[in-house]
Amino acid sequence: MSNKNAEGILEYMYDNTHRKEPFMADLLFHIFPNENFIDLCLYQYGYEKCNPGHSFGPAARNHYLFHYILSGTGTLLADDTKGITQNYQIRSGQGFMIFPGQVTTYIADSNVPWEYLWVEFDGLRITEALSMTDFSKNKPVYHPHNKELRDKLADELMYISHHPKESPFHLIGHLYLFLDYLIQSAHSTQLLSNNKMSDYYIKEAINYIEQNFQNNITIEDVASVCGINRSYLGKIFKKNTGQSPQEFLMNYRMVKAAELLKLTSLSIADIGSAIGYENQLHFSRAFKNIYGVSPREWRNQHK
Incomplete structure (x- = not known):
């Protein structure tokens, strides 16, 4: 990212497959207007086509800063955990992560300078998310x-970069997608080599359930997202959590149902639908199995 405070123009042409062909100014710089997001927050973002030898730094950031190289090449000088500056040659199709407080300098190649997209972000979930990758x-x-x-x-x-005028929620949604693709495409090889993939699968399964409990999902869907079969997911899930995936899903749904019963005036049918039960009778039976009383009785007791 350049230290110039300027804004360029970015335009797209979409073909029938919605792939993008960017037509860019040399610099695009935006500041996110809302810092009230806690789990994941966007700070600054943009695009730059660097001049030969262009450099930025040495500098330290307050937040995480990720660059993705679209074309060209360059050099990253970054302090490691011991404060020793390391030299990295980075080319198109790669990128680099700058950590909060890490002193870095990055320099475009003199012959084939890079162009890159960049985003500055932070939040309560970032440390956990990056722990599933090789980044450090x-x-x-x-x-x-x-x-x-x-x-x-x-x-x-x-x-x-192209939609700075969209609402903050809209942009944060796309930032979540970016982070998801980052985690999936840079998953930890150390995690694989240490035979701790079961921990990774369980975390992925729980994340999927938390994000999709309101939909008509099955344990086969959860296993598919993790890339394993249902039998293996059930085995490692029970061993590590003491519950089967089905029990976890049902308990999670019922906790959410209890919250809605206590905090809203939604009908029993609407609450059941909101947590993934289109059939009110099935919802009431499941709720009674967990809490010992029907949803209506539970609401009356906890008004």
Whole structure:
């Protein structure tokens, strides 16, 4: 990112497959207007086509800063965990992560200078999210394991840069998609080599349930998202949580149902629908199995 405070113009042409062909000014810079998001917040974002030898730094950031290289090449100088400056050569299709407080300098190549998209972000969930990847101050370079996911990541960054006038919620939604593609495409090889993939699968399963409990999802859907079969998911889930995936899903739904019963005036049928039960009788039976009373009785007791 340049230290010039300027704003360029970014335009797109879409073909029938909605792939984007960017026509860009040399610099695009935006500041996010709302910092009230806690789990994941966007601060600044943009695009730059650098001049040969263009550099930024040395500098330290208050938040995480990710660059994705669209074309060209350059050099990243970044302090590791011991404060020793390391040198990284980075090319198109790769990227780099700058951590809060990390001193870095990055320099465009003199012959084939890079152009990149960048985003500055932070939040309560970032440390947990990045723990599933290889990223650290000692490993700041983005080496995607999957080209399709890498391209989707770039698409999200491109979209955010092109739509600064969209609502904050709209942009944060696309930032979540970017982070998801980042995690998937840079998942930890150490996690794989240490035979701790079961922890990763369980975390992915719980995240999926938390985000989709209101939909008509099945345990097969959860296992599919994790890339494993239902039998194996059930085995590792029960071993690590003491519950089967089905029990966890039902308990999670009932906790949400109890919140709605206590805090809203929605009908029993609407609450059942809101947590994934289109049949009110099925919802009432499931709720009674967990709480010992019907949803209506529970609401009367907790008014």
